[in-house]
Amino acid sequence: MNPTHSPTATTTAAPPAVSRAPVTPKLLERLRAVCGGDHVYTDADQLRTYESDGLLQYRSTPGVVVLPGTSAEVRDVVRACCDAGVPWVARGAGSGLSGGALPVEQGVLIVVTRMRAVLEVDLPNQRIVVQPGVTNTEISLAVGPTHFYPPDPSSQIVCSIGGNVAENSGGAHCFKYGFTTNYVTGLEIVLADGEVVRLGGKELDHPGYDLLGTFVGSEGTLGICTEITLRVIPVPEAIKTMVAFFDTTSQAGEAVSEIVSGGVIPGAIEMMDNLTIQAAEQAVGAGFPIDVGAALIIELDGSRAECDACFDDVVAICERRGALSIRIARDEADRAQIWRTRKAAFAAMGRIAPNYYVQDGVIPRTKLPEVLARIAELSEEYGMRVANVFHAGDGNLHPLVLYDGEPEAERAEELAGKIVEACVEAGGSITGEHGVGVDKKRYMPSMFDEPDLAAFQMLRCAFDPRGLANPGKVMPTPRLCGEVPGPYRRHPLERDGVAERF
């Protein structure tokens, strides 16, 4: 989730929104009464700031932007929208890369960036309670130096935790530590009808459906979260970082497989191909050789004893798999430089190409060689360079399709689309961490059949039957919710109150 996406924007018409009621003066008045006039934007200049998120290809102008400051204000804004029948979109920092926070044309955009309070740090229970506008990095800072919050998207300095919850964000360390969804234990959400619902809490295993886990990653289509309780964990005793260089990405891929199947789960294991190394090295100057085929960054963390024991194994595996050289981070500064090189990869592409398109596909790790070969074929066929960055442990690929200016944009996107198809054919997914948003919804039918999409819609309709929350995202075609077929029959026990008597 890198905020510095594309050096120049190409403009694609926003997808047609389902026709809805417009923002009326009466609604504006109500929004101003709720949030205060200073936090309700209607000027064209102000609105323009919010017409795209991190994916600049899509633009759409909201009718109004509101910045509520409290949970109660969010609730009242949503209620106002509900009463007026106006669709709304929730937005955090706007750094998402799938157009998930793209406004509905002339709808309401609810921006949570004013809600930046850390409400409670409860280290004895390893929990933190925050408002949705708090940044990812601020969470680890608030629980440090003894604890940390593992999911670490590349945009972590700017991205909001509310956005992370909506997108189920990952990052470099999620192969070992898991994703946002594995750390959210409680949420306060506002449904599209303005109802406030608390799901989970600091405790695990609340009785009932796991609506908490269902909500995380639902891309703002099931409601908006106003308070988030997260699990944090103790920082590891030791961290050891190395980068091994190989002739080919296949060799590096084999090393990954052998490391993982040998029982070592690295804290992070990231691969960069030659083109990416060249760009990142130009940007950071960390001293990576620019003539190698692949760089494999491996970070082990955990207890010192375990780290030391595994590290020697990992070095031996890399050597056996033909590593040309291995650089071991001597100290924290050295480690930071290696990571800076990796995290600069997207932004650095600007140095070797005027434009690029970031793809986000997932494959089973063992399919890496064949999918990479397919990407190389496609690159040749289209006459466009493709740089590759991977979260190698979990098979999450970020191919970057490089192109030159507007005329090539469409073909670049087409090539990126073919890469996604190759991922699905290999048994993978159209998105590993960026989300479906507007950008990927056309690929949903390649992964999901009609009954699958119908089941998704059942969930959507349970939460938001009028389709007011972030309409036009995730699902490939707009759908309406019918009435629930047949009355829900209550069990006699429940009807008679027996089940709840005690």
Place this chain on the structure above:
Amino acid sequence: MGLSTVRSESPPTAAGAAELLHAAATDGTAVRIEGAATKQWGHPGADCGLRLSSGGLDRIVEHNAGDLTAVLQPGVALAELDDALAAEGQMFALDPPLGAGARATVGGAIAAADSGPLRHRYGASRDLVLGVTVALSDGTIAKAGGKVIKNVAGYDLAKLFSGSFGTLGMIVEVAVRLHPRPSSQATATGTIDDPAQLAAAASLLAHAKLELQSLDVRWRNALGMVLARFGGIAAADQAVAAQALLREAGLQATVVEDDEPLWAAQRTAQRGPEGGAVVRVSGRPTQLADACVAAQIAGATLVGRAGLGVSWICLPAAAPGELVTAIDRVRKVLAPSACVVLDAPAYVRTHLDPWDHVEDAALVLMRRVKARFDPTATCNRAIFVGGI
């Protein structure tokens, strides 16, 4: 409805399961979906006309060792799966007690969101299931998620169905994440007779810079034990470090290398004796001492995941009326922590709400979810929260 009218079916295909559900929905028959039926939890529920078993769906469809994933039918027994995966040095890190005859199934464990000591490190069923395929009462078969470790395409119905107790439909296939089996294991244990000191010692370990595989406690006959298990090349070294911390906290501590029986006992103690009852407490780690005291007062035993705050209080066999009173007392002492009654005689599960309390707004939303997925209330009718 008499017992004689209850049909039993074990369809060998997902399509067969979907057809049976659809037919039942059409004629208003209530269906009880079950695996090996080792967990009779929740409200006793409505009399059913059809018992729909996952027994015919018992294949390991894929084991992708190189990808550390597997695709499983719901009727696969966890014990069998473990044997199959062990051959490749891997495991499915969901280790709930296996119930009568060690027959607990993959589908049952996931549908009931049951868990064991490995949860400390690897998470619960919700964290291990990558994708799910379900048969719904409208006769359709729907899938969500995928079979790769990382995937955010579409809604996460795998989490919705984990812990749904079969009330939304029948799980007919799951894709799960596997883990390498640790090369060696070792456990540090420490004993003490004071609940507060026990909890303090467990907390010390939960916050230590050690990589724990499991962190459990137990309380039995006025004596408590902390159990900290490590896996990996340096398991024994880490256990020694944990032993030192336990001693620092004032416990009698030791390191056990042949630790399997200790952990088997922890898992077994999550299940109740015939005629007794088990209460699962959703607490916070800082409330552990209170849970031990509550167990002590009730003459019960306790096992708990100390780092997670989840405990199982196991009440010995007693007259059903007395069990109801004892459970009420435990709930009162530990409120507002949710105390869910798992194993218990049907009388007990009828005379109190086994699910304890669900907030009104959340329950309304749950009813709406149920109404969309199973509008005819065909699946496991009236066994779940709020009579869902």
